[in-house]
Amino acid sequence: MLVSLNWLNKYVDISHISPEELAERITKSGIEVERIEYIGEANPDVIVGYVESCEKHPNADKLKVCHVDIGQDETLQIVCGAPNVAKGQKVIVAKPGATLPGNIKIKKVTLRGVESNGMICSLQELGIDEKYIPSEYADGIYIFPDDVHVGERVESLLNLDDVVLEFDLTPNRADSLSMLGVAYEVAAILDQPLRLPEVSVNEIDEEAKHYVNVTVESTDLCSYYGAFIVKNVDIKPSPLWMQHFLMAAGIRPINNVVDITNYVLLEYGQPLHAFDYDRLNSKDILVRRAIEGEKIETLDNVERQLTNEDLVITNGKEPIALAGVMGGANTEVHDGTTNILLEAAYFDPGSVRKTVKKTGLRSEASTRFEKGVDPNRVRQAGVRACQLLEKYANAQVLKGVVEYDKLDRSEKTVVINTDNINKRLGSEMTSEEIAHILKKLRFDYEQENKEFTVHVPTRRGDITIFEDMLEEVARIYGYDHLPYTLPKHFSQVGALTNRQQLIRKLRTFLQGAGLMEARTYALTKEKYATRFLSPEIQAINPHPISVQKPMTEDHQYLRLSLIPELLKSVAYNKARNEYDLAFYELGNIFISKEEVITKQPAEELRLSGALTGEWVDHKWQGASKQVDFFVVKGILEGLFQYLQLPIEYKASKLPQMHPGRCATIYMNNEPIGFLGQIHPLVQKEMDLKETYVFDLNAEAILDAHTHHATYEPIPKYPSIERDVAFILDEDVLAGDVKSLIEKIGSPLVKAVHIFDVYSGEHLPKGKKSVAYNLVYQDPNKTLKDDEVDISFKDIIEQVNKTFDAYVRS
């Protein structure tokens, strides 16, 4: 809502307060003033001039030489290029010395040999936005009506001394979609008297009811329809002040009839519609739901197909307007219009909203109907328009209004009580203060001691319950004046749950291990939605979930893996010459088995990562370490050790992963994720270098972790170590050998470490050597060498037998 302060000043005296201070007061009382716009600047050198003569320029076809009377001794000779300049006009003249918006300085100049002492101006040149300028002046200079005085400064004539406040209205404050509503608000805030317009019409004896019958068929969608008949209108431009108020409010002036309906719309917040009576071809107005498939050509010359949900105004046969949204082209007021049917109505907000949503025709009118207009202003607004038509269109207003009226104009009653108010706000207001606030708001009330029965005016449809009145009192009292307190009962102990604490520990561990936390989008493109699925997710055979109206294809499907978007981040960095990356992310994936989704999907927290480039950069201390499978595995092993979880890794071939460098991760024989290098072809496709990823079901990890650390006695007896290197076939897995050693060595073997892996020239082809370090320990006694020897020998025999291995000497 754009609020002209010159206009507002007609209803409430704001002359004593600066626009900035007023904006601040309004903002603090609940309507945010987004912008303060000065329409123009004071400029004594821009005045009204009278074009005494206008001749063709001797040396230029498109220029004219004018002599302009500016009310001083001598006329000014001005060269003008505007196509519409002519003798006898009253125009805007910028004298030499004037500065126009855009810092344009007007000087005496010679144009093609003719002296020019100033400029005849268009409205654009005074800084007025072209879209609000009446169309006849859009391409040339502005021409005043005759009644302005030569030599007069133009600021007030053109409303250039106005300041406009732009309101950012919250949806509840439909009352402030009108100048009168704003006036009530400002009068309350400033505690000032209110000057409402005096509305009266000199109706002629002829009665409107002889010209029109009003019938409402869809009474659920229209509770009031009033038809005023206005005869012999003189279509012409509206008065300057009205044009300029409309322009300040962001509406382009058209002609007096259209301008008056718009003016009343802005003043009362009540949209009106003027039909050309003679084009109705009927005396009937019938308001009904459209018939399915029925058509109407609206004012914007678009033919629209209607449905049973749309409300239409008809002439008894065919639609002549889309109720509350837009009029029909065939009954539009035009230059030759003489008689008018003026509509003032109350349409159901929901119905208007539906039609607007469907047609996309949001207008000043529909915006107000959608939020609900003030029932007590509907008819009054029609009368106000008739008054203005009488005055500014020389029209005759017929007696009476033909109406259908089932409008509920009753006021809501809300009871408040001083103690209640203070209890809820924490304030210490007196009943007198509350009474004063109600007076400022101009709400009627009856008071009995501390109790107020408030009759909320219908313009404030947003106030229906005690809490609404509570806010109303509090905001006029001033939120600033409420004390700062802490809640009276403040007993509960706050703490993170075990799960939340563990998530923080996970983060701390991973960050300590050198990973940076990333955050990516949960909505991804279709192609990525089913990539890099962890085996246990793939096993469910999930159906990717699409949003109905994506903003872009890149963000359409809910992710089933964090990895594709993480890889996008890796590629984004690579494109910016950042090659060494180690990311982790904790985020949800969205799992649904339904092909057509009906239930909320399962949301599962995943812990994923992507690593590439140099792991540790040893610039001067020898070779740097590149990220490889074992860097990633090392981090995960560290994590699982930290969380004390039993984890196994098994080689696996997964889609999009390198078939020889990928492992599925198992906990208690259940897959919970995977790690590995992404497939070289995928790397190429996504423009990545060698990149490793991991993905874990964080829920499983969080659930499995027990939060009880129990004391285990520190071993008192020494341990004994044995080393052995086995020569194995290349395809024997070192981990399988290790598992066997652990199994056979139990319970004396406390730990098995692999400390060397070798294949090459000293070994037969197809063979490798893997060296194991075994740590023996008995918690209850000192182990003897021969005990260990027996076990060690047994292990070697079993390994040799099982894996066709032999000990490397």
Next chain:
Amino acid sequence: MKEKLETIHKEAVAKIKDINDMKSLQELRVKYLGKKGSITSVLRGMGKLAKEERPIIGEMANKIRQAITSSIEEKQAKLEQEAMDKQLQEEVIDVTLPGRPIQVGGPHLLTHIVQEIEDLFIGMGFEVKEGPQVETDYYNFEALNLPQNHPARDMQDSFYITNELLLRTHTSPVQARTMNAYKGEKPVKMICPGVVYRRDHDDATHSHQFNQIEGLYVDKDVRMSDLKGILNLFAKKMFGEDREIRLRPSFFPFTEPSVEMDISCKVCSKKGCSVCKQTGWIEVLGGGMVHPRVLEMAGYDPKVYTGFAFGMGTDRIAMLKYGVNDIRQFYMNDKRFVTQYHQA
């Protein structure tokens, strides 16, 4: 015998003086002081001496032994010192060379902010609650006093999945779910951080995915001044003790009265600048007293229980606090950006 001992003494002192290495010094020690050394062999001849001379010679021999011992020790200390000096000299390193690098990780800036806010409210007795990101229309809207066709739904253009399911547009459904779970029987004191989604085009100030933190406190006798008190504490801890807060009336369907909170602009100290759009104030959060219908729908009797709720955009808070000027930075994971905030 006396002479012999004196000769040994002189000879030993002279030799010790000339020695420059530990090995030779050890040899000398053996030669003079050892079991088969010179002094011992002299003393072996003691039996031939007269009885009264023996103690005199014995004492003399002991003195000489001690003298030689201390000379050797002195020399040994000197040699050790020299050896240590030499070793230290050889071990000099260039301390200005860089250290052996370790891989440094760190949290996302939003995680950092969330944890800071969580800890602040945990300190005031709040719990941290979570909820699903794919929500039902009921919890996202209806339970929050936003029935179908409510004009305020225009404010939130949403990613619907079906007519009944959508990506939550705010974290408020977690409030409704928590109140429902508590069945109107006990106070609620919670905050809920989380990811939310709106149908916005991504640009410097809009993101189709962003984060919110909301708070809810429902109990008997909760006053609007309590909301003011809590928010004031929060703002000062979060943005600095020197910042002022201002509450303005506003509108949200789930609170009545509703507020918006501004903090004074740090850049211009309320004088007005481009950061605060010339107003001197920066909007940081919205809130208000929980609407009685919301309480009622969640099973709380609004005549007995009252409460306040507030919510803020985590991304926005982070942008304000750390001067980040493009919200997309939070989701691009540009290393040059991410690493700036590891110590935040």
